[in-house]
Amino acid sequence: MILYFDAFAGASGDMILGALLDAGVDLDAVQRELQKLEISGYELKRERVTRRGIAATRFQVLLEGGADPDAPPRHGAGHIRGHDHGHDHHDHHGDHGPHGHHAPARPLREILDLIDRSALAGPVKALSRRIFERLGEAEARVHGVSPADVHLHEVGAVDAIVDICGAAVALHLLGMPECHASPLHVGRGFVETAHGRYPVPAPATAYLIEGVPSYATDVEGELLTPTGAAVLTTVCRAFGPRPPMRIRATGYGAGKHDRVIPNVLRVHLGDPVTAEFGAGVPAPAGAAGAGGPGPGWALERVVLLETNIDDMNPQVYPHLLERLLEGGALDAWLTPAHMKKGRPGVLLHVLARREEADALAAIVFAETTTIGLRRSEVERWVLPREWVTVETPYGPVQVKVARLGGRVVNAMPEYEDCRAAAREHGVPLRRVWEQALAAAARLVRDGAGDGA
Structure with missing residues (x-):
């Protein structure tokens, strides 16, 4: 399955979730999963709005029983259970919802601990961690400190935690589709942050979109927020035109304000169509023998990592497989092998998406005794x-x-x-x-x- 983010009006955390809900993700299912996080003092709101004539879903995190997160903050609104710092928490989505000067500075490690000790599914934890780690690395570069010492301001608020973990939950509910996005529209002008008035894109956003196609027009405001940039640059494998796909659902997530362009993030959800049959043209029935998709399934290209190990404590293997799966591996398994000099060993296999292969290779090198790893690209047929x-x-x-x-x-x-x-x-x-x-x-x- 492919998920394409059309960010012609930028993106924020709430717009991403709004678009996924509009495309068919069940809000009740998202809410049940988010209750596994040890945070309280908020509720979720979904409403239908229009932006320049386009009907869209507006997703909001309301603090303290429905308080407007864009209003001046109230003491103690939204807190981590057992970690009440006495700070005010409110919405921090730039022009989609002001950053404000009263955002709490929460250590990155506290957010990661919150995720780790939750009962969220392993893939949701792993994805949520990767998004927050990207944010932490960007903020560390902005302020000239190490990621271990970074304190997150805007992105440390309860609503941003809900947005990021909620996006990970929604993608998990969709079966972790292969994500792509258009070039990112960043906006122009200035944005108010906890540190003062910054030019658009905000410094953290600018670091997050390095290497990613982006552009600015004469549309005023912060269109792409740090949260939106972190989510999209973490989950998307490519940025450009929509890949060939057979669309099953389209959703629109609304930003807070009306603009000169429709202030919505559009998503397309569908099945991949291989290039052999032309963009957007379904494969003929029975074409699987020619290397394309069969009737009802799709062709994917993934990475296979393999290594032979014969000198490691076997008690490590369950931990290794767990780390690889939590790190985003599509699958990881062991095969018994007879090694040189007659020694028993194992063949480790890791199946991964291309964009996650490097990180998974790092886990293998860190957790095992191997000093070499084979990498090959393979094709697989998958059912929706x-x-x-x-x-x-x-x-x-x-x-x-x-x-x-x-x-x-x-x-x-x-x-x-x-x-x-x-x-x-x-x-x-x-x-x-x-x-x-x-x-x-x-x-x-x-x-x-x-x-x-």
Whole structure:
């Protein structure tokens, strides 16, 4: 599946979530996942608005039971449970919502700890961490300190934590699609920050978009915020024209203000179409033998990392595989091997998206005794898939649903959800798993799990 962000009017954290909700992501499912973070004092609001005649979804994080986050801050609005610093928290989205001078300075390590100790799914934790680490690196460069010493101002507020983790949750619910984006529209003029008046793009944003196509026009204001830039430059593998795809859904996320252009972020969600059959032209049925997609599945190009290991404590392998999967690996596994001099060993395989291969290679070198790693690009056929949440007697469980020709052909409960529910209720894991499968079967039978 491909997700394309059309950022002709820029992007902020709330616009990204608004667009994903408008494209079909379930707000209740996002909210249930965000409740796994130890933060409170906020609620989520979704409303339909128009921007220059375009209907769009406006997503907001309201503090303290619906307080306007763009209003002057109130003491203690939004806090980390067990870590109440007595600061005011309010919206920090530049021109999409003012930065303000009263934003709390929260250490980056505190935000990362908040994510790590949450019950969020592993891929959501890993993606949320990567986004905040990019923000931290950019802020560290701005202020001339190390990332370990950086304190985040605007991006440390509760609403920004919700925006970033919420975007990671939404992408997880969509099955972590391959993300692309247009060149980024940054705006022009000045923006008020906790440190004073800065030119657009703000210094952190300028660092975040290094190496990424961007542009400015005569549209005034901060169109691309640090949060928006961090999310898009972390999740998107390429910036340019929309890749060939068969669009399944389009969504619009609204910014706060009306402008001379529609102040919306547009997203397209769909299935990839290989170049062999032309941009936007579906592959003929039965074309899989020619190397293209088959009827109902798509062709992806991914990276395979491999190395042989015969001199490492085997107790390390479970930890290694866990780190690789949390780091964004599509899959990671071990194969027994007979090495030179008759020694038993293992062959480590890591399947990854191209943009994440370098980071995963660094994990392998750091966690294992290997001094060499093979890298090759491979193709794989994949079915369209998505995450749905089903209700069981032991609570909600996420199920990954795969489709062939629009029909559900496989449904697999999320192991970590089932394990957590089994532990909480003191029942066998198998019982929770069977209940989740039965709920998924009912979903399909009733038609809710079928798509066109």
